[in-house]
Amino acid sequence: MExxxxxxxxxxxxxxxxxxxxxxxxxxxxxxSVFRVxxxxxxxxxxxxxxxxxxxxxxxxxxxxxVDPGVGCAAYIIASWFKTKDGGCRACC
Ligand code: SF4
Ligand code: SF4
Numbered sequence: 001m002e003x004x005x006x007x008x009x010x011x012x013x014x015x016x017x018x019x020x021x022x023x024x025x026x027x028x029x030x031x032x033s034v035f036r037v038x039x040x041x042x043x044x045x046x047x048x049x050x051x052x053x054x055x056x057x058x059x060x061x062x063x064x065x066x067v068d069p070g071v072g073c074a075a076y077i078i079a080s081w082f083k084t085k086d087g088g089c090r091a092c093c
Contacts (some may be wrong), residue, residue, distance in 0.1 A: 002090070005048060005049060007048075008048045009048065009083065010028065010029075011047055011048065011050040012052060012067050012068040013034070013044065013050045013052070013065070013067045013068070014045060014065070014066045014067075015042060015043075015044055015064060015065055016063075016064045016065075016066075017038070017041055017042075018064075019062045019063060019064035020041050020042045020062065020064040021040070021062055021064075022037055022040030022041050023036045023060075023061060024042075025059040025060060026042050026056035026059065026060055026065060027042065028059075029036075029055040029056060029058075029059050030050075030055060030056050030061075031051075032046065032049040032050060032051060033045075033046060033049065033056070034046050034047065034049050034050050034056070035056065035065065038082075042064070042065075048083060050067070052067050052068065052069050053069060054067055054069030057069075068079070
């Protein structure tokens with residue numbers, strides 16, 4: 001999914017390089033290859049590919065990553081899956 005793009009310059013993804021211990025979990029779980037880990041530090045190599053799913057922050061053991069999941073187009077797309085034809089919602093919540 002490396003070629004899927006988000007809106008440029010709007011992702012809320014934040015990386016604190018000082019807190020990163022280079023475990024590689026973020027690079028492993030990110031579905032859009034946003035990170036690369038080199039010399040035991042994660043780097044954001046494709047920021048605009050982030051769809052704010054939150055997987056990286058959820059799996060980071062040192063809270064070096066933060067993202068506000070669900071504020072971008074990913075949330076819109078997911079919400080649209082649950083919309084009925086008359087504008088109602090099929091989501092359980
Ligand atoms: S998951 Fe967190 S600690 Fe691990 S490489 Fe990524 S940013 Fe660094
Ligand atoms: S929020 Fe999701 S898409 Fe964005 S960098 Fe983290 S894992 Fe990748």
